[in-house]
Amino acid sequence: MKAFGYARAADPADAVARFRPGTMYLGGGTNLVDLMRLGVAEPEALVDVSRLPLSGIEPEGDGLRVGAAVRNSDLATHPLVRERYPMLARAVLAGASGQVRNMATVAGNLLQRTRCPYFQDVSKPCNKRRPGSGCPAIAGDHANLAVLGHSPACVATHPSDLAVALVALEARVHVTGPGGTRVVPMPGLHRLPGDEPQRDTVLEPGELVTAVTLPAPPPGASLYRKVRERASFAFALVSIAAVLDVAPGGTVAGCRIALGGVAHVPWRAERAERVLRGAPAGEEAFLRAAEAELEGAEPLPRNAYKVPLARNLIVRTLLELTP
Amino acid sequence: MIRIEGRDKVTGRATYAAEYPVKRLAYCYPVQAEIAHGRVAGIDTTTALAMPGVLTVLSCMEPPELSPEADPELALFQRREVAYRGQFVAAVVADSYDNARAAAGAVRVAYEPASHDVRLRADHPGLYKPEKVNPDLPTDTEKGQVAAGLAAAEVTVEATYTTPATHNNPMEPHATVALWSGAGDLTLFDASQGVTYARNIVAQALGLRPERVRVVSRHVGGGFGSKGTPRPNAVLAALAARAAGRPVKVALTRHQMYDVTGYRTPTIQRIRLGADAEGRITALEHEVAEQSSTLVEFAEQTASPTRIMYATPSLRTAHRLVRLDVATPSWMRAPGECPGMFALESAMDELAVAAGLDPVELRVRNDPDAEPASGLPFSSRNLVACLREGARRFGWQDRDPAPGARRDGRRLVGTGVASSTYPARRLPSQASASIENGGYVVRIAAADIGTGARTALTRIAATALDVDPDLVRIELGDSDLPHASLAGGSMGTASWGTAVTLACQDLLRDGKHGFADTTEILRTLPNLARHAFGAQFAEVRVDADTGEVRISRMLGVFAAGHIVDATLARSQFIGGMIMGIGMALMEQTVTDLEFGGFTNRDLAQYHVPVNADIERIDAVWLDEEDDELNPMGAKGIGEIGIVGTAAAVANAVYHATGRRIRDLPITPAKLLL
């Protein structure tokens, strides 16, 4: 690991003031420190933001305000989260392990980097790590990479479970940076790779995440489900966060679907949602919705399984949510 | 018995190789080849040498002195040719680990790459017939006419089964601390499964007489075969310490372990099976294609269990090997038996389905009177009893053989069975026993790699001496002790236990001191087929929507001679079965076809099973008396647990889903497409 400077920021303004090119913010370090050990991240300096006074979870109207430094474990077990957003609690608990969740922060989780094996191996090319060097995953080991929204430059997936739930809940990410403060909606924080796969999100250099706010829980029932070949401590092959509200007449009044493990972003299944709105809740409509969404899928030779998997997962999860 | 060193381990007092406190210790970090095949054109060490704390750099540009006899995987920096990605081409020695690592990153290596070939294929033109297969078995065997047997068969099965490369993942990473004395004697604190063997191999590599090398491994955090032979870290530490003129530690990272500590070869296995209308096998053929490196011929004995399992008038087994631009495969728990029995026991299940017979009954019907390939009588064989007892305990009799017939909500439920087997061998060992301070001290250069060998040997010695185990102390893990075989091939307890028992008996005769060497005894044993047997039963639940497979029940029933210690044995059996579940459902190291080496080289990406994958798992054993083994009447138990497990799971997946997955691991991807 390359030598680096370390400072603990006193407050968000201090953190931003300490930012220079080459500086990185340090949350729980469960992703960043690993990447530094691998030589993938080589910051000149770390500004530790894990102990900033950003670790509160407070009600905000019928919604919730979650500090950026809240640990994943605390988020998942908070009574208000469990009560209002059980899906979110389930998503967080489906991620990583108890030890990792005790360290990991909300901001760090959203901004964790892809698990593409080439990205993590500095002895090999990778457009995300070294722009312009190529994407060996396309012809190589992409069994767990993207089937939707990828580009010839990069087929990586975003690995977070939390982010998938937040996309379905339409969370808002509060950031402060050298250019002032702003609010980034989810979906919208993460970006598709296009020809700039080195940029995972729309954040600008030096922008610090300070909080995530959740609007009032959408009506209906919700569920998070994660598929993996090992039952615990494994990233998703495909995951789903779904909310379904069925009107008394049996038609879909509202619905939100987000998929994990399929794209460079936590994927909001808008096409499926459009098909469903006003449709009679049932297997036939759910299948039509899933297929509409996956029509745009472009699987690679070794990850074609993700298409039927995502389809089945959408249908089954919606069926389970149907009263 | 409760593990003797258990308290030391959980309180952190047990010292592992990397932890020995040594004064003036320096650290060495390797530089690894970034091509799969080719040649090192040049190495620029200028920057590295100028970095803080750097003491010296070793590289293939200035080959350090080693014996020409050195094993090619241990002949570090002797040639500029690169045989596989990840091979050590240079190394930096510095005053701290971080300085060594940083400087290793600054060593500039220029390569002349050559085209590489890292892919095992059944039709690879380079496949050839090795002289023999491990450990010293015939490459091919043939009895009767397979073609005729198949022609006469009422039902036949012909199928190809494949297993991927897999890696051992002991908790303790490989590490060595090397110290040279002023007189030129070498001491290695090494993570080793056998200190006598390690000493001999390291001495051979360095061109030293074995007496000048001492290897110490008092505690080892797992090995499964990967620490059975000295790995490059051992020789690197010795070379670095010699070059730096002070003690040196080499502690491998998990990534480096994937590159240089061996792996199980991938296999492609074709089985042809025929049976008459009653299910009696008329022909059995098992052909294997597997790989080794260009450096060393390592020929896994994958078809060897087929030579001993079932009665048949015609039986053919064959191994073919191709030498690729890959690291040399090595031992992984039950080498040979484990991948081979996946194929054979899957094929037996397919035969049972084709013949409309119960898979337990099919196996019982084909139980042989003598070892099928050799004709040798068995010292004992209780496979049928294991199958019957397992069927009774597992509730097999109520099984509806129709696939896809049982459901639990959205999950398909299925059960499967497979046989397991593992040879009961011994290797020569020595031991001494003496009375010291009112207690008994037994010395033997055995290894406790986490199996509980220290505890088992205490019990064996106490039995031989007829004293309380509290009065016995075992000293092991040091090559200065009486020479012993390694912890491998499930031979440890049998080999060491024989020497310990005889040394204790000698002590009882002498009154003060006892010694034994089993070399002669082992030479004159009657020629018999000695194997342990077992039966594995698995119940799986397969999610119909996602293809996720979880184990709801698993039972192993074993007949492995006398069980020396129930607590230790249970851990070995269950541990083996869990590792087999890993093989069945998730373990695979993915070969990087473009760059060579493997793409998944850490525990986040190479998955081994966790508690949540397995609801219930149990192992039981039959009392088996066998006087043709050793004074304890024991067969080895370290490996048989893994054998058969993957097939039992695959057969259960077939029963649950109607899908026969012949390519491990059985992932959602394979079940969904």
Ligand SMILES: Cc1cc2nc3c(=O)[nH]c(=O)nc-3n(C[C@H](O)[C@H](O)[C@H](O)COP(=O)(O)OP(=O)(O)OC[C@H]3O[C@@H](n4cnc5c(N)ncnc54)[C@H](O)[C@@H]3O)c2cc1C
């Ligand atoms: C073995 C393993 C398995 C895992 N499995 C899963 C899984 O199944 N599902 C899952 O979702 N995750 C999983 N994870 C990932 C884990 O959730 C992330 O590592 C963790 O959430 C990152 O949080 P952190 O606080 O440690 O971030 P850090 O590692 O500290 O930082 C991550 C990134 O965020 C940036 N950052 C941190 N805080 C801020 C801030 N306030 N503002 C701006 N930038 C910031 C850092 O600069 C860095 O780029 C796994 C991790 C491991 C090691």
Ligand code: SF4
């Ligand atoms: S998929 Fe993206 S992250 Fe992976 S190698 Fe290609 S560019 Fe790099």
